[in-house]
Amino acid sequence: MVGNSNQSNQSSLETSYDVVGIGNAIVDVISHESENFLQDHDLVKNSMTLIETDMAVALYNEMSPTLQSSGGSAANTMSGIASLGGKAGYIGKIRNDHLGEFFSHDINAAGVDFVVKPAKEGLPTARSMIVVTPDGARTMSTYLGISTNLRKDDLDVELLESAQILYCEGYIWDIETTKDTIRSAIAIAKDANRTISFTLSDSFCVSRHKEEWVELITDKVDILFGNEDEIKELSGCNTLSEAAQWIQGRVQIACLTLAERGSIIVTENEIIGIGAKQVAQVIDSTGAGDLYASGFLFGYARGLDLKTCGELASISAAEIISHTGARPLVPLKSLITSEFNK
C-alpha cells in the first residue's frame, strides 16, 4: 500500500454512494465486420461519430447479424463499479420504448441506481452502431436520440451530493443542453465538496471542445481519464511524456490508458506504471476505457492506494475486452483477490 494520501481532498461528510455517473444512455448494436467494411462506409477506425436517423438506418441495414447490449460510456463504468461490489448511481435519458426498457433493465440488474424517468414523448432511445474488426478494435456511429434531452431538472441533487465521486462523460459535451446539465451537476458536486472525475471519451470529441475542456479540467476536475491520442490532442503535445508533464499540476490525478501497453497514473509528483492484464484474445475492445475507470474509481472511493486502483482498473478492462459487449459477463468482484475486497 502506498498509503491513503489520495483521500486528502475528499469531504469528510458521510456519503452513501461511491460514484455517480452522468452520460448518454445508449444501447449498443454490435456486429463483427472485416476491415473493408470501415473503408466501404467511410468509418474512422476506433473513433465515435455522431450520426442522424437516415445514416443510422442505412448503416444498420448494411451490418452483419448483431448483438444488442446496453452501453453508454458512463453507464458501462457505473455497471462495472456495481459489479466490483461498489455502490453506484447513474443519470442519463431514455424514452419509454423497447431499447429504453432494455437499457433500464440492464443497468438496474447490474445493481446501479438509475432513477431518471423515461421520457413519454420525443426522440427514441439512443443507439450506437458498433463495428468490431478482427483485431478487436471498435468503431462507433452513434445516434443520440432522446439522450440529447437530459436537462437540469433530471438531476437528482441528493444523489449528486451523496456520492463520493462524480464521473462525467466527455461525449455529453457535444450537445448544448446536456453540456449545461453536466456543468450544473459539477457545480452541485463541487458545492458538496465531492471529487470530480472526467473522461476525455474520444480524440475527435476532444478536438471539438479543446479550449473549453482545458479550462474546465484545470478549474474543476480532480481525476482525469484519457488515452494517448486524447491527452495529446488536449495538450497539443506530440509525445506522451510531454503530455504527461503538461497534465501534472492541472489535475490531481490523470489516468492515461495505453491499450496493450497498460496505463500510467500521473500525479503532481509521480508517475506510476500499471501493466495491462493479459487476455488470450482481444475479441471486442468496446468498453475497455470505461471499465478501466470502474476499477480505478472503485478502488479510489474505497481508499486504496493508486497502484492498487490501477490494478483493479486493468483487471476490469481485461474482462470486458475478452468478449463482445461493454458490460461485464461475470461479477468483477469474483475476479479480484480477497486482498482488494475490503
Next chain:
Amino acid sequence: MVGNSNQSNQSSLETSYDVVGIGNAIVDVISHESENFLQDHDLVKNSMTLIETDMAVALYNEMSPTLQSSGGSAANTMSGIASLGGKAGYIGKIRNDHLGEFFSHDINAAGVDFVVKPAKEGLPTARSMIVVTPDGARTMSTYLGISTNLRKDDLDVELLESAQILYCEGYIWDIETTKDTIRSAIAIAKDANRTISFTLSDSFCVSRHKEEWVELITDKVDILFGNEDEIKELSGCNTLSEAAQWIQGRVQIACLTLAERGSIIVTENEIIGIGAKQVAQVIDSTGAGDLYASGFLFGYARGLDLKTCGELASISAAEIISHTGARPLVPLKSLITSEFNK
C-alpha cells in the same frame, strides 16, 4: 470420401436452395447466472419451458444484465448454413415491432432469404429468456408470442419446392396451428421429392409428442437430429446403443449429438463416430445442436460424404459454444479448410 451414396434419394430436379428451415422466430434474451438462479426460479437445467407473458416479465425482472441476440432453433441453423456459404431460406412469424425488426435484420444480414411478412397486429414477437450457468449450460424459458400464428398461407410453396432439404423444428409442434402448418410444409416438400429433416429439439418436447412423432419420423423424415436424452425419450430405450438400433431403418440418417463426447451418425447399415472439436472454454452452449445441423446439412446438400458432413457439424457447433449467443460471430466459411469449400 465415403462416396456420394447419401444423395441417392434426392430429386434430380434443379434446386436453387440448399435448405429451407421452418420454426419459431425468436429473439434470445441472454444472461449469465449462478446455479442457484435455476433453483430459485424452478427452472429445469438444459430444458426449454414455454411461459406466458406474466412469467416472462417476472423472470426478465430477476435476470442479470442481458445480451439480446436473434435466435430460434431453425433460424440459427439456417444462419449457420448461410455462414458456411450455403443458400438457405427461412419460414417463421414475427410482429412489426422492435424485436421483429431485429430478428428480420439479423437473418437477412446472415444471408438467409426470409420472406414471411411481419404481422401488423396480434401478439408481439417471440422471445426466449436464456439463463447460462458457469458450466455453459443453457436453460430456456420461451414466450412464443406471434410465432404461434404461423399459418399455411405463410408458406412459400415455390421456396419449399426449390430447396433440396426441408428442415423442421420439433418445438413448432407445441401449437396446433403451427403443427398443421409444418405438416403442410412437409407434404409440399415430399411432393417435390425433397429430403425431409427434423430436429427433436428438447426431451420434454419429445415426451409431449412421442406417439405422433414416431409415426411422423418413420413415414416422412429422412434425416433426424437429436441428442442422447431426446432419442432415448423418443425410442423408450434406456441406452444410447439400444436407441441407435431402434432408429436404424426408421430414418435414412440419424445424427445423435453427445455434447463433449462428439456425435454419432447412424444409417441403416453403419454408425460413424465424429469427435467433438475442442474449445478453450464452453461459454454458452445455446445453439450447439442448431449449428451442428447447419454443418451437417450444408455438407449433405453439397454431396459430401457423411463423415465430412459430421466434421463440418462439429466445427460449426464449436464456434457457437465459444461465445454468448446462438448465431456465428465469424463467417463459418473462414473456419473450414479449402477441402470442404467446394
